[in-house]
Amino acid sequence: MIFQNKKFRFRVCAVTLACILISFSPTNDPLERIITGFKKYITELPQEKVYLHLDRAHYAAGETIWLKAYLTAGAYHEPSLLSNTIYVELINSTGEIIQQHQLFSPDGFAAGQLELDESLPSGNYLVRSYTNWMRNADEAYFFHKDVKIWNTQDPVNNVLSDETIALQFFPEGGNLVNGIMSKVGFKAIGTNGLGKVVSGKVYEEDKEVATFESNQFGMGVFGLVPKVGMQYTALLDNSDEIVQLPKALDSGIILSVTNSPSTADILLKVQASENSNLQTVYLLAQTRGIVCASSQADLSKRVSFTRISKKEFPSGIAQITVLDENGNPLAERLVFIDHQDQVTITTSMSKTVFAPRELVQLDIEAKDKEGNPVVANLSLTVFDGGQVSLDENKETIHSYLLLSSELKGHIESPGYYFNPNNKNREKDLDILMLTQGWRKFTITEALSEKVLDPAYSVEKGLTIRGVLTDEKKNQPIESGTVSYLSLFPFPESKTTITNSRGEFEIHDLIFFDSTKVILQGKTNNGRPATILTDKSYNSPSLLQQLSNAFTQPIALEQNFLSKAFERQAIEKAYSFENSELELEGIEIRGIRIDEPTQISSSYGAGTVQMQVSGKPALENLLHPLDLLRGRVAGVQITGYGASAKILIQGVNSIDSSMEPMLMVDDIQVRLESLVTIPVHEIEGYRVWKGADTAIFGARGTNGVIGFYTRKNLGTDKKPIQQDATLTMKGYQVEEEFYSPKYPADTSSLPKPDRRATLFWAPNIQTDSSGKTSVSFYNSDAENVIYGEIEGISKGGKPGTSRFSYIIEK
Incomplete structure (x- = not known):
């Protein structure tokens, strides 16, 4: 048995307590002190959340991940005016941060991109996002998104995992108590971190007393009345591994909650054991730090029933806690309240079947639950269904803000619990609250009388x-x-x-790029x-590990890879820089002027030469290796800075190392020393590979890369003592997604269009009537095309929408 005891961190926010308090106030009532503690957290530690909307779920090396960041603050998820800086990181399966960017978000919104290097190996990657203020909480509450990246030149080997199953048990309320019927949640997890469908039996000594069967996510619930002196074990069907259930207490209380979607109230049952000395307990119900209800329960008859109206809660996870007269938690249960008050986004088009490269106009309208128009900030992705699948149960801004961001650990298919097409979603959501939502929480921090002193500050720039x-x-x-x-x-x-x-x-x-x-x-x-x-940055430690299991692509992913390879070939074929034209012989008359080369080397011209000086796009890069990354054929660079790995194809190593020789002004240097060379001081660089490395002897076996600084700067490398001009990495500049504009007659345009993402619009704003419209051109795909819209209103209500149409000739 794996038994988890997780510490709860209250997530509260700077808002007015709008919920109704149903409270009693005897002299020893601890509720007033607890509510005061919540107000303190609301004032001093408002909680931020960040959600990223990505244009799709998998990519090819060399492509771009387009993203929109939504930053909220407070229990009502209003666009944040606290932090202006959002960090976005791309992390590989070994936990190495291979890209990090800062997005400028003065109003709670920002758009950016992750440009994937052509040399990235195929594998599972993680996109992580957070603010500096969020670092005061647990890293588990950062935004995490798994993405697959394929390299068309990189063979994929199946990494198969064994079928070991970890079985966990979670008594409702926190503990089993002898003699009292309890609901027991369970969860079965495979080695890949995903739920496993299981069934089994529970034994009291050698006697079968219960059976259990999971849902599709490996979770379920069964009833049990433990007896004094008895041991309880579980045995999975078709397995001989025995798992111990949590040991029952001889004295205590049980909190049982009934949250039926068909009723307007939540029913609470508190039952004490016969030998319990408790006469009075206190009930506290809160959502994201908003205390929505509180009451006193009489246990003189060992059982008490309480009803709480769901209207007292906002949508989301509600935490119900039973406390003693000193404010110590005795039992707890999480429930989910869904008023279905999210923003409703509808779309309309003039038709459902379009021609390739035809103009599509999409009309968008946003309304609230009562049908009133809503001003909302939205993002839109449109993608080829023949290359990218539509996952109706994936994470959305709706599921993230109300569910995933409130729980620790990975939630499998979180969108499943908000998809009305799933008939068991409400029942399964309550099981999720009982299992993954279960934990022995402590409200010590909320009740602390110490002045809160966060270690990380709000960043305005x-x-x-x-x-x-x-x-x-x-x-x-x-x-x-x-x-x-x-x-x-x-x-x-x-x-x-x-x-x-x-x-x-x-x-x-405030500065950019x-x-x-x-x-x-x-x-x-x-x-x-x-x-x-x-310039160093202490990145937060990574708690969420990626699975190393990476299998051969399924049919749809294989089609995506085929199209990705085709796109790369098309770009090379139609790129002027890569094209070669054979011209007829011509005669040139004039005076020849030989410009002296600005880059001189004792080792000759090399295989590849590149001028840097005078090219702003190169001069403004941050590291000398960035000058080669994706720009020199046969040179692969993975990672960044001192942890970068360099491989020059077509060379043979005579030792265990594959690293090429590095030089600055013909002097051999170590990789880590390159960071001391400002890129804007580099005149150019050369690469030696193949037969050209012979001049270096054994040192050049793995190839050679040489950087050459500007001669007019002299040899003085000392820091400038007065006005020091530095190139600093600022906020990322949002690039514009390329969407072609086709004329009515496209027969004269021979270049094929194989886009996976047809359109990406991160900054869509509805007007006072709740309406807006966008237009874009189709690709050559003759498939089903899917569109997804996500966003949030000024009042913090999330909204999502999906649509589809067909491209046919």
Whole structure:
């Protein structure tokens, strides 16, 4: 048996307590103290959540993941005005962060992209997102999204896992008590972390006393009356592994909850054992920190019944806790309240069958539960159903905000519980609350009288940190000044004072992409000083591990890969840079002017030469290896910085290493030292491979990469002591999704269109009438086309919608 004892962190928010309190107030009533504790958390630790809408679920290396970020704050999920910085990371199956970006979100919304390197190996990847403020809570409450990335040049080997099953048991309320009937939830999990369909029997010593059978997600429930002195075990059918059930208490209480979707109330039953000394207990019900109901229960007759109207709760997970007179939790149960008050999004088109490359106009309308128009911020993806499947039970902004973001651990197919086509969804949702939602919570933190002191602050902008030093004495400068100046996107200047260790931080800066900023350091008597900036970032630890199991693609994924390979071939065939034209002989007359090469090397021209100076797209990159990433045929670079892996194809290693030789100005250097070379100081680079490496002897066996700095900068590599111009990585600049515009007659356009994502629109806003419209052109696909819309209203109500149409000639 795997028995989990999870610590609960109250998720509360800065809102008015709108729910009705049904409370009693005797002298020793602990409820007032508890409610005061909640109000304290509401005021001092408002909770943020971030959700990412991606254009699809799987990609090919070299493609782009398009994403829209929704950042909410508070129990009502209103667009957040707290944090302006959203972190987005791409993580591989070994837990390595291979990309990290910062999105600017002044109003709770942001759009961005993850450009996948062509050399990424096939595998499972994780997209993670959070704010700095969210780091005060558990990493489990960050946004996590699994994606598959395929490399058309990378063979996929099936990684098969064994069928070991972990069986867990969760008594309702928290504990079994001898002599009292209890509901016991169970969950069976396979080695891949997904639920396993199981059935089995429960034994009292050698006597069968119960049977159980799971739903499709490996979860279920059965009843049990434990007896004093008896041991209870479970045995799965077709298995000989015996699993112990949790040991029953001799004295205690049981909390049983009935939450029928057909009734307007929640029925609570609190039952105490015969030998219990409890005469009075207290009931507290809250949703996301909003205390919705509280009452006192009389247990003088060992049993008490209470009804709570569901109208007292907002939609989402409600936590019902039984406490003693000192406020200590005795039992707890989670239930889900669904008022179905989400935003309703409808779409309409002029027809359901379109021609290839035909213009499609989509009309969108958003309404609330009462049918009134809603101003909503939305994002839209349209994709080829012949390459990407439609998963009706996947995570959406609706399921994430109300369900997944409130529970720890992976929830399999969370959209299943909100899909009206699933007839058992409400029953299965209550089982989910009983199993994955079960835990022994503590409200110690909510009741703490200490002043809350969060370790991580709200970020209104970016931060530059570093140390101010006296270069001659090699000592930090205390009480020195560091001034910041940036001219893009608007003129901004700030000044800060260093601490006793010479350290400084300049906060709340707004700049984008690779921006040049000016830093000036001075001692307290005005003399110039040296600034050493710290560009490192302490990324949160990763708790959620990805499965290493990666199998051969199914039929639809194989079709996607085929089209991805075809798209790459089409781009190369129709790219001017990669095309070769044979021209008839021509005669050129004039004076030949030989420009002296700006890049000189003792080792010849090399196999590949690339000029960097004068090309802003290259000069503004952050690391010298970024100059080669995806730009040089046969050179594969995975990972970033000092952890990067470099492979030059077509070479043979004579030892265990496959790393090429690296040079700066013809001097061999180590990989980790490249970070000290600013890209804007590089004139160009060369790559030697194949027979061209012979000049290096054994050192060049794995290929050679040489970087050459600008000669007019001289050889002085010391930090600039006065005005230091630095290239800093700012907020990511949102790129525009390419959507072609076709004329009425497309017969003169020979380039095939095999797009997997036909259209991506991350910034759709409905007007005061709740309406808007978008238009886009079809591809050449003759398939079913699917569209998905997600978004949120100003009041924090999520909404989702799906539509489809057909492309035929």
